[in-house]
Amino acid sequence: MNAIKNKLILALFVSIFQFGNAQNISVDEGYTPEYLVNDVLINSTCANVFNITVSGGNFATGEKSYGFFDGVGTSFPFQNGIILSTGKINNAPGPNSYLSDDGGSMGWNGDNDLNTALGLSNSFNATILEFDFIPLGNKISFDYIFSSEQYLTNPSANQCNFTDGFAFLLKEASSTTYQNLAVVPGTNTPVKVNTVRGSGTICPPANAAYFDAFNDINHPTNYNGQTKVLTAESDVTPGETYHIKLVIADEGNYRYDSAIFLGGGSFNFTIDIGDDRLIANGNPLCQGENLVVDATQTGATAYQWFQNSIAIPGATNATYNITSAGDYLVEINYGPTCQTTGSIKIEYAEDLIINEDTFTLCDADTNQDGITLFDLDVIKNQLFTNLPTNYVVSFFETTTSTSALSSNYTNTIAYNHTIYARVINIQGCYTNYPIFLKVTTFDEIILDEEIGLCENDVLILNAGPGFSSYLWDTNPPQNSQQILIASAGTYHVTLTNANNCSKIKTFTIIASGIAIIEDIIINDFQENNTATIQISSSSVGDYEFSLDGINYQDSNVFSNLNAGEYIVYVQDKNGCGIVFEKFYILDYPKYFTPNGDGYNDTWFIDNLDKRNLENSIISIFDRYGKLLKQINGSGERWNGTFNETNLPSTDYWFEIKLTNEKIIKGHFSLKR
Known part of the structure; x- marks a missing residue:
């Protein structure tokens, strides 16, 4: 009875173990580099690939840092593919239950090309897959996931600066300069732990839209986190020989392994026949618009165009004129067993009808040349208040311009200038709406003034004649050409001319008065005898200084004075008075x-x-x-x-x- 019970328990344990393993990826080190590239990664009947090499860690146990992975039956995004790691790939399968590193028992060289691409100085444990290829199409692409044990949660903020490095380095075979394809989409930023990272940890998020998750213990891989499926891509020249180097390495230390998962069959040689024309992209075709797409390729023997997966009768030329919406694909044959494809999606949108209007603005700058700054957002809000909310309004210099004007726009044609509001409906089609910009000017010359006001005196401020209105910022406001003031300060008057344009003239009134000489500091018996005139802090004025009452200077220091008697004159520049005082410079005869x-x-x-x-x-x-x-x-x-x-x-x-x-x-x- 006990024996039967033990067998049942063993059978149950094996069943649970096998079920658990089925949820995790598996790896296989037994495939050759040629098989991994030709049959796993590329899987194409006409791939011209050669000089395939792979290098990495060859551990004493016979284990490797590269190989094949199988994700069938798991939640991992790839069904299969190639794994390149900074450690043993046998550590890669889940669950995520222990730290994947090699304990320092195995270490090998880094890679100089990786160091150059990422600006590193101390990479090691590099695993490299590289090969040459000759593309038939003008574009290559492949999918990948970057996984790492360095995607930690919250043990220490120090982790934020540690990240292993990897790169997908592409160059023409005759070139020495690599291009890194492993970058954050739309940027030149290399994908690393600290450039693609989620939120909720000590480290700040970075490009979180491309981060998948911090993994729990039940993840099918033994890594703490990974990116979403990313696509590396590049334009290439058909018929040219290229070299690609896929490399990953530790940086700084051997701990915390990282890996690249390359999607099986995702390395594609395709033809770029143009951008998709979609409503979501803002570039659908408008009603009545045709689009000619060109798939011409050197060496091609046959073409066949498809619309919505159905062969188009007679569409066997390199070019095709699209007149209706659909998913278009072209098959390009180079022989009986070699074929590439190109695709484009086309959508159409409705047209719309709108009217015209004029917008007038005064020339706001000092140069009254009919050129001024318009706020196009204000124009949009005034003229297009009744448009549906899903319509988009942008402004352009001409009806054929492709670069939208900024909201702060300066007209380039003086006084009268026509620009165009391009009103785009939800389908992406537009009508050009002429906007007549008119600039009126304030031609009168307005100069700010700075005036001194002597103690116990009054001033008349005169804004000048010839304006249709005046408005002073006094309390209460005054609307006369001139006003009487008795105190220092800043006074502003808004002047409006016959064009209904306004400018502000500023009067800066400075309190001024006769100086009080507090002290004369003499530094004599020197090679350079000096006298410094100190004015009392209670003196209010703008002063200048003289030793002869004729020639004045702004500085209160007189230098290179010979021995003798002097009289210093201190004069208020605003005409509020002058004081003088005698002093003596001493020195000895030489x-x-x-x-x-x-x-x-x-x-x-x-x-x-x-x-x-x-x-x-x-x-x-x-x-x-x-x-x-x-x-x-x-x-x-x-x-x-x-x-x-x-x-x-x-x-x-x-x-x-x-x-x-x-x-x-x-x-x-x-x-x-």
């Missing part, structure tokens, strides 16, 4: 000549007493430091003698101890 000619016979410091420094002590020394003479600042002088003996011509040193305790040292020359 030499003297005690030769008895009555000129420069003594050495002294002039004007010390004018600076209230008459009690200063000046000590004179010879070159050896011997004190020769002391004089005060009240006018005493040295005649070049010591003990009534003339001293020789040479340099002598001095030290000035000013009354304010400042000490100045230097030397001068005695010349005989």
